[in-house]
Amino acid sequence: MRSVRLLTALAALAATRAAAGPSFVVERRTDDGTRETRVHHGDLTAVDSWAQESLLLRQVSDGRRLLQAVLRDGRLSQCEMLRDAESLERFFDDFSADFECARGANGTTGCLGVRIFRDVEDLDERQQELLQWRRLARACRRLQRGEDGGGGGGRRRRRDLFLYPGTNWCGSGSSARKLNELGAHSRADRCCREHDHCPFTIEAFQRKFHLFNYRLHTLSHCECDE
Structure with a gap:
């Protein structure tokens, strides 16, 4: 209090x-x-x-x-x-x-x-x-x-404004070996491939847009998935 x-x-x-x-x-x-x-x-x-x-x-x-x-x-x-x-x-x-x-x-x-x-x-x-x-x-x-x-x-609340789909193409770097290599959630994977061009991202342990990303992976705005 x-x-x-x-x-x-x-x-x-x-x-x-x-x-x-x-x-x-x-x-x-x-x-x-x-x-x-x-x-x-x-x-x-x-x-x-x-x-x-x-x-x-x-x-x-x-x-x-x-x-x-x-x-x-x-x-x-x-x-x-x-x-x-x-x-x-x-x-x-x-x-x-x-x-x-x-x-x-x-x-x-x-x-x-x-x-x-x-x-x-x-x-x-x-x-x-x-x-x-x-x-x-x-x-x-x-x-x-x-x-x-x-x-x-x-x-949507603030925690939903920035999201991280846990797929091959999301997070820090990529686990995919080829551009067309998609996981089981192929739709989410395609969205994640576009995250490099997302204008609103917060790198791991960085502060931006008045938010602090305490996670190990990059956060991207959900608008980049639509």
């Missing part, structure tokens, strides 16, 4: 500090080739992550909740609303360097690409879209109710 209270307090503190800071936008490309757009304005903090335009991970927080959504070809495919302190703390911790840069705490060192702005109108259309919290939240609720034809897909 004490640890839960501590995490809640830390998450609330991080959100309060974020809301008190100046508005900023960041466009960058990570070492693994993933592109990111980060925006903070008022109570909202958001990030888009993608390696290809057709599949995008969007995360938006109002300081009390964290909305995670997967968009395929611009359409909402999966989403979840997180309220636990640990998820919020990880999310804002990942933004800590950007907040420091925006406040000028780091001077110009390591702050390339951080741009301060005053009004939402100073952002381009794509950047403004990240701040449409209510619109995304409504779309998520509709998806979870199945109103958009998503069925029960929107009800």
Whole structure:
């Protein structure tokens, strides 16, 4: 109980500090080739992550909740609303360097690409879209109710958003000797062969997308299997 209270307090503190800071936008490309757009304005903090335009991970927080959504070809495919302190703390911790840069705490060192702005109108259309919290939240609720034809897909919990089929072509490397060598679950094996091109993966014992992969194998987003 004490640890839960501590995490809640830390998450609330991080959100309060974020809301008190100046508005900023960041466009960058990570070492693994993933592109990111980060925006903070008022109570909202958001990030888009993608390696290809057709599949995008969007995360938006109002300081009390964290909305995670997967968009395929611009359409909402999966989403979840997180309220636990640990998820919020990880999310804002990942933004800590950007907040420091925006406040000028780091001077110009390591702050390339951080741009301060005053009004939402100073952002381009794509950047403004990240701040449409209510619109995304409504779309998520509709998806979870199945109103958009998503069925029960929107009800997947975070542990299901990233999956690992245990086949010849999944995990760290491959046990297959030839390209066409498939195991008993041939359909899953074919999906696993495509994982090398998946834009959202987490290597063993690495942190990405505010999640830590404590397993010995690589985790891949389930959208890469569809």
